[in-house]
Structure formats: C-alpha cells, structure tokens
Amino acid sequence: xxxxxxxxxxxxxxxxxxxxxxxxxxxxxxxxxxxxxxxxxxxxxxxxxxxxxxxxxxxxxxxxxxxxxxxxxxxxxxxxxxxxxxxxxxxxxxxxxxxxxxxxxxxxxxxxxxxxxxxxxxxxxxxxxxxxxxxxxxxxxxxxxxxxxxxxxxxxxxxxxxxxxxxxxxxxxxxxxxxxxxxxxxxxxxxxxxxxxxxxxxxxxxxxxxxxxxxxxxxxxxxxxxxxxxxxxxxxxxxxxxxxxxxxxxxxxxxxxxxxxxxxxxxxxxxxxxxxxxxxxxxxxxxxxxxxxxxxxxxxxxxxxxxxxxxxxxxxxxxxxxxxxxxxxxx
Amino acid sequence: xxxxxxxxxxxxxxxxxxxxxxxxxxxxxxxxxxxxxxxxxxxxxxxxxxxxxxxxxxxxxxxxxxxxxxxxxxxxxxxxxxxxxxxxxxxxxxxxxxxxxxxxxxxxxxxxxxxxxxxxxxxxxxxxxxxxxxxxxxxxxxxxxxxxxxxxxxxxxxxxxxxxxxxxxxxxxxxxxxxxxxxxxxxxxxxxxxxxxxxxxxxxxxxxxxxxxxxxxxxxxxxxxxxxxxxxxxxxxxxxxxxxxxxxxxxxxxxxxxxxxxxxxxxxxxxxxxxxxxxxxxxxxxxxxxxxxxxxxxxxxxxxxxxxxxxxxxxxxxxxxxxxxxxxxxxxxxxxxxxxxxxxxxxxxxxxxx
Numbered sequence: 196x197x198x199x200x201x202x203x204x205x206x207x208x209x210x211x212x213x214x215x216x217x218x219x220x221x222x223x224x225x226x227x228x229x230x231x232x233x234x235x236x237x238x239x240x241x242x243x244x245x246x247x248x249x250x251x252x253x254x255x256x257x258x259x260x261x262x263x264x265x266x267x268x269x270x271x272x273x274x275x276x277x278x279x280x281x282x283x284x285x286x287x288x289x290x291x292x293x294x295x296x297x298x299x300x301x302x303x304x305x306x307x308x309x310x311x312x313x314x315x316x317x318x319x320x321x322x323x324x325x326x327x328x329x330x331x332x333x334x335x336x337x338x339x340x341x342x343x344x345x346x347x348x349x350x351x352x353x354x355x356x357x358x359x360x361x362x363x364x365x366x367x368x369x370x371x372x373x374x375x376x377x378x379x380x381x382x383x384x385x386x387x388x389x390x391x392x393x394x395x396x397x398x399x400x401x402x403x404x405x406x407x408x409x410x411x412x413x414x415x416x417x418x419x420x421x422x423x424x425x426x427x428x429x430x431x432x433x434x435x436x437x438x439x440x441x442x443x444x445x446x447x448x449x450x451x452x453x454x455x456x457x458x459x460x461x462x463x464x465x466x467x468x469x470x471x472x473x474x475x476x477x478x479x480x481x482x483x484x485x486x487x488x489x490x491x492x493x494x495x496x497x498x499x500x501x502x503x504x505x506x507x508x509x510x511x512x513x514x515x516x517x518x519x520x521x522x523x524x525x526x
Numbered sequence: 527x528x529x530x531x532x533x534x535x536x537x538x539x540x541x542x543x544x545x546x547x548x549x550x551x552x553x554x555x556x557x558x559x560x561x562x563x564x565x566x567x568x569x570x571x572x573x574x575x576x577x578x579x580x581x582x583x584x585x586x587x588x589x590x591x592x593x594x595x596x597x598x599x600x601x602x603x604x605x606x607x608x609x610x611x612x613x614x615x616x617x618x619x620x621x622x623x624x625x626x627x628x629x630x631x632x633x634x635x636x637x638x639x640x641x642x643x644x645x646x647x648x649x650x651x652x653x654x655x656x657x658x659x660x661x662x663x664x665x666x667x668x669x670x671x672x673x674x675x676x677x678x679x680x681x682x683x684x685x686x687x688x689x690x691x692x693x694x695x696x697x698x699x700x701x702x703x704x705x706x707x708x709x710x711x712x713x714x715x716x717x718x719x720x721x722x723x724x725x726x727x728x729x730x731x732x733x734x735x736x737x738x739x740x741x742x743x744x745x746x747x748x749x750x751x752x753x754x755x756x757x758x759x760x761x762x763x764x765x766x767x768x769x770x771x772x773x774x775x776x777x778x779x780x781x782x783x784x785x786x787x788x789x790x791x792x793x794x795x796x797x798x799x800x801x802x803x804x805x806x807x808x809x810x811x812x813x814x815x816x817x818x819x820x821x822x823x824x825x826x827x828x829x830x831x832x833x834x835x836x837x838x839x840x841x842x843x844x845x846x847x848x849x850x851x852x853x854x855x856x857x858x859x860x861x862x863x864x865x866x867x868x869x870x871x872x873x874x875x876x877x878x879x880x
Contacts, residue, residue: 220647316689319625
C-alpha cells in the first residue's frame with residue numbers, strides 16, 4: 196500500500212448519510228425565487244387574462260345551449276373547450292402560452308448561475324453535482340404546477356359564476372386530468388429550456404433558441420406537415436374521400452412530432468367525454484354511438500400521447516443532466 | 527522527498543486527523559487535450575499552515591484547486607484533503623473545505639444574509655446555528671452592518687469580502703482562497719490578510735491561497751510554491767527560496783568626490799554592468815566586488831557614501847523563475863531568428879536587477 200493510500204485509510208469515514216437530499220435544498224431555494232419573482236406574477240396574470248377572455252366568450256353560448264338541452268353532459272368542461280367567435284378556447288390558449296411558461300422558468304437555470312458567478316460557490320458545497328440540475332427541474336415543475344393551479348382556479352371559478360353551474364365530480368376529475376397533462380406538457384418545454392441553459396453560456400441565446408423552436412413547431416410545424424402530406428398524398432378536386440382522408444391522416448401524424456399536437460390530442464379527449472378518438476373527427480361517423488366515455492376510457496385513448504409527452508420530457512431532461520455533468524465548472 | 531515527508535507524517539501520527547497533512551498530492555496531473563494544465567504536482571500542506579500558491583495567470587493554480595475540491599477529476603495522480611480523496615469522497619471534502627472562487631458571485635436579488643443562509647443550509651446547518659455564524663462571519667469581514675442589504679448593491683470589494691464570509695460559514699478546517707486580493711483596495715487586502723492570520727492562530731485553519739500578486743501574500747504565507755506552466759518550480763519559506771536564487775551579486779553604491787564614477791566602477795574587476803538608479807549606482811557582478819570598489823573609489827580620491835549588497839527578495843525570486851520560463855519559451859518557439867532568444871537573457875537580467 197502506497198503512502199498516500201495509508202493516509203486515506205487512516206482518515207475519518209465519510210459522512211455520506213448526513214448529506215443526502217441536497218436537491219431538496221436547491222429546489223426549495225429555486226422555487227421560492229420563482230414564486231417571488233415578477234416573472235411569476237406576470238405569467239399568471241397573462242395566462243389568467245387569456246383564460247378569462249375565452250371563458251367569458253364561451254359562457255354565453257353555453258348558457259343558451261344548456262337552456263335548449265338541459266340534459267347535455269359535462270356542461271362545465273365546455274368552458275375550456277368551446278371557442279365561439281374568434282377567441283381560442285382555454286385549452287388551446289394554454290397550448291400556445293404553456294411553452295412560454297416553461298421557457299420562462301428554465302432558460303436561465305444554469306447559465307444564470309454561471310454568469311452571476313454563483314456556480315463555483317454552489318458546486319463547492321457538500322451536494323452532488325446532479326442535485327443542482329435536479330433541484331432546478333423540480334422547482335420549475337412546482338412553480339408551473341402552482342401557476343397553473345392558480346390560473347385554473349381563477350378561470351374555473353369565474354366560469355362557474357358566469358355559468359351558474361358548478362363542476363360535477365366527473366367534471367372535476369377530468370379537469371384535474373387536464374391539469375396534469377398541461378403540467379407535463381409545460382414541463383417538457385421547461386426541460387428543453389433547461390437543456391438550452393446548460394448548452395448555451397448566455398441566457399439570452401438560450402431564450403431565443405427556445406422561442407425559435409416553439410415558433411417553429413407551433414406555427415410552421417402545421418405548414419410543413421401540410422406540405423409533406425400534399426406531396427405524398429396529393430389531393431385535388433377529383434380526389435376520392437379516401438384520398439382526402441389519407442392526406443389529412445398523414446398531416447396529423449406528422450404534426451404529432453410536435454408536443455403541441457400531442458397536448459391537443461390528449462386534452463381534447465380528456466375534456467370531451469363524447470369524443471371517441473384522438474384522430475380525425477368525422478361529422479358522420481358510421482358506427483359511432485353518441486355516448487359518453489368514462490375517464491379511464493378517455494385516458495386509454497390518449498395513452499400514447501401521454502407516453503410521448505412524458506417521454507419527451509424525460510429525454511430533454513436527460514440531455515440537460517448529462518450535458519451538465521460533463522461540463523467543466525469553469526466557463 | 528515529498529513522499530518521504532508524507533510517510534513520516536503517517537508513521538508518526540497514525541491518524542491524519544491528529545496532524546497529518548491537510549493537503550497532499552502525489553503526481554497530480556490534469557490534461558485538457560494536448561495541453562497540460564497541471565503537471566505531476568507533488569505538494570504537501572501541513573495543518574494550520576498558510577501556503578501561498580504563486581504564479582502568473584494560466585499557470586494551473588485554479589485547476590489544481592478544482593482538483594482539490596473534486597470539481598474536476600485528475601488525469602493522473604492523486605490528491606488528499608484531510609486524508610480524503612476528493613474524487614471518491616467529494617461531499618466529505620467539500621463539507622470541511624471553504625472555497626472562495628476566483629471572481630466570486632452572489633444572487634443579486636437576495637440580501638447578504640439570505641445568500642449566506644443558502645450556503646449554510648446546503649451545509650445542513652440548523653437555522654439557529656447558521657444565523658449566529660452568519661452574524662459572526664459578516665462581522666469578521668467588516669460587513670456586519672450590511673447583512674440585510676441586497677447583494678446587487680454591493681461593490682466588487684464588498685462582494686469579495688462577502689465571498690470570504692461565505693467560505694467561512696461552514697467553519698472549514700481548510701480554507702482555499704483563489705486570488706482573494708483581486709478587486710480589493712489596499713486597506714481591504716490588509717484586513718483580509720489579518721483575518722487569515724487570525725483564523726490560523728485562533729482556529730488552526732489551514733489556508734491555501736493562490737495569487738499572482740506576491741507582495742500582498744508574502745507577509746502572511748508560511749511557505750510559498752512557485753507555479754509556472756503547470757509545474758511547481760520551487761517550494762519553501764521565503765528565506766529558503768531567497769537562498770536558492772541568491773547566486774547573483776548586486777550592489778548599491780553611493781560615491782562622492784569622483785567625476786567619472788560610472789566608468790571607474792565599471793573598470794573594477796568582476797563588474798559586468800553598471801546602472802544609474804535614484805542617485806546611486808547599481809553594480810551587477812560575478813563575485814563580491816566590495817573590496818575592489820572601495821579601493822578604486824579611494825584611489826581616485828573620492829569617498830563612499832553607501833555600499834551594500836542587495837538581498838534576494840521574493841520579487842527577485844518570482845522574476846527569476848518567470849524570466850527563466852520566458853527564456854525557455856523564447857528558445858523553444860523562435861527557430862527563425864535569434865531575436866527573441868537573444869532578448870530573453872536580457873529580460874532575465876532585468877528581472878535580477880530589480
């Protein structure tokens with residue numbers, strides 16, 4: 196045994212147990228920072244206003260419809276899905292604004308520590324290195340979950356007042372399922388933003404890159420999918436119904452590479468018990484009975500979309516984790 | 527020699543916590559691709575010692591420190607801090623080592639106290655213990671009245687002092703300060719060095735401090751290691767280092783009553799060069815020429831107002847080693863002409879004359 200080994204052997208045993216759970220400390224600090232930040236207040240206000248606008252415009256038609264057919268199931272959930280006039284429905288709004296929420300809580304997670312010069316201090320404390328990025332991710336998800344809970348409470352509460360009808364138990368569980376899916380969807384963007392904050396040394400670059408990806412997927416994704424679908428299954432005025440359907444199916448499947456579409460598919464099914472497919476909805480569908488699905492059935496319908504959303508989040512976060520672990524402390 | 531010392535420390539004490547070296551490295555090496563940042567470093571810092579790691583920027587000081595903290599893993603060799611391997615047991619090492627990074631930063635939106643409280647929590651200190659300690663360390667670095675101020679409003683010097691306080695919150699047994707005197711005004715530097723001395727004498731803290739500013743650290747360091755291009759070129763007390771480079775003969779001479787003193791002194795046997803500096807003559811010689819100078823001046827009908835040999839101070843040591851390095855670099859990289867290689871020795875000479 197060499198001498199340096201002898202020194203080591205005679206040293207005090209390590210205190211590994213004492214230093215467990217460092218990620219919780221990081222997460223607590225980051226979460227407190229998030230919630231106290233102006234950013235948080237601004238985003239909650241923005242999403243709430245959008246939600247109130249859509250619920251407000253949805254409430255009128257719902258009341259009329261409800262008066263006409265008082266047996267309509269799950270009236271309350273219409274608040275989130277119906278989009279009269281030109282205002283998008285709440286769940287669509289969230290599909291657009293959600294990524295913004297995720298990006299806002301993640302784009303400066305790691306490079307912010309770098310540029311402030313706090314990273315060397317942080318990594319020299321008795322915590323494992325991965326606990327930093329884990330803690331930040333957990334804090335981001337918690338902040339998103341809180342923000343969304345506040346927004347849904349505001350929007351749902353206002354909707355119930357406008358409508359004069361509260362949610363049934365089924366409505367409530369479906370709204371919770373919708374909430375969970377939305378949190379996962381936004382977490383995917385959070386994970387992407389954290390990944391970019393690890394890769395890019397500058398917070399501004401990371402934010403711009405994340406916004407560029409968001410715009411590309413939500414705005415141009417549909418266009419590109421349409422172009423590819425037309426190239427593969429061209430349609431013109433002479434096309435058969437089957438050809439048109441092929442075109443539309445292919446476009447939808449290409450769009451599903453975007454988390455945006457996965458979210459739409461999943462929330463569409465979860466918020467509408469009458470909807471029996473995540474695919475194309477045909478007005479006259481032979482064999483489709485006008486009946487309601489149970490929440491379990493709706494979840495099964497949306498299963499692959501949910502798996503893909505969770506999987507995408509895990510992949511993004513794993514990328515951020517691995518990259519961060521391999522990075523040198525010094526810039 | 528280093529290994530022998532390590533062996534002795536182990537043999538005589540058995541347990542490292544009873545006085546083994548606070549820091550020991552054997553063949554510690556870090557490569558980034560083709561460049562060697564740290565080259566087979568053998569270093570030992572005893573408990574309660576203040577050790578100065580001295581070298582120009584980019585010499586590998588920070589890389590060495592990061593390896594001691596387990597923040598980057600060595601390519602070869604090993605390090606032990608408090609007898610623990612920072613690569614294998616990073617948490618136990620980091621729990622006992624306070625670290626002030628180069629260009630330290632804080633969360634600008636939080637107050638000084640909140641920043642330190644985060645560090646205390648990460649070290650699993652109970653809230654009450656933490657608050658007492660924070661009060662104490664802030665007072666120690668002269669920020670007692672600024673605890674509730676946002677760090678964003680602090681000057682760079684204040685942040686630097688807060689960085690020292692931050693490193694002290696965990697009551698470390700080893701304190702590593704990377705370029706601690708940068709950004710601080712001279713009075714701040716003096717206070718910082720006093721604090722380092724107090725920590726060592728009151729609490730027996732081992733201090734490793736890196737710097738490229740040697741005047742500032744020489745007074746507080748027990749031993750100094752001179753670090754150039756990843757290698758430890760010399761290591762020892764200031765006196766030892768001075769003795770090791772004291773092979774040059776430089777004299778200050780004051781002459782009165784002689785007109786051509788410069789040429790007179792130049793003609794003395796053994797004198798290589800004569801310079802005029804602040805009303806005196808500076809002689810560079812290859813031997814002790816005091817007798818000859820005295821005789822020559824008296825023979826010319828003048829008298830000596832001053833005659834002394836310059837001792838090699840730390841500055842001379844520093845320049846000596848860095849000039850050597852420049853010399854080596856110059857020779858290595860300029861095959862195309864004697865220009866650079868020719869200049870290098872003269873640079874060395876200038877360094878020696880200071």
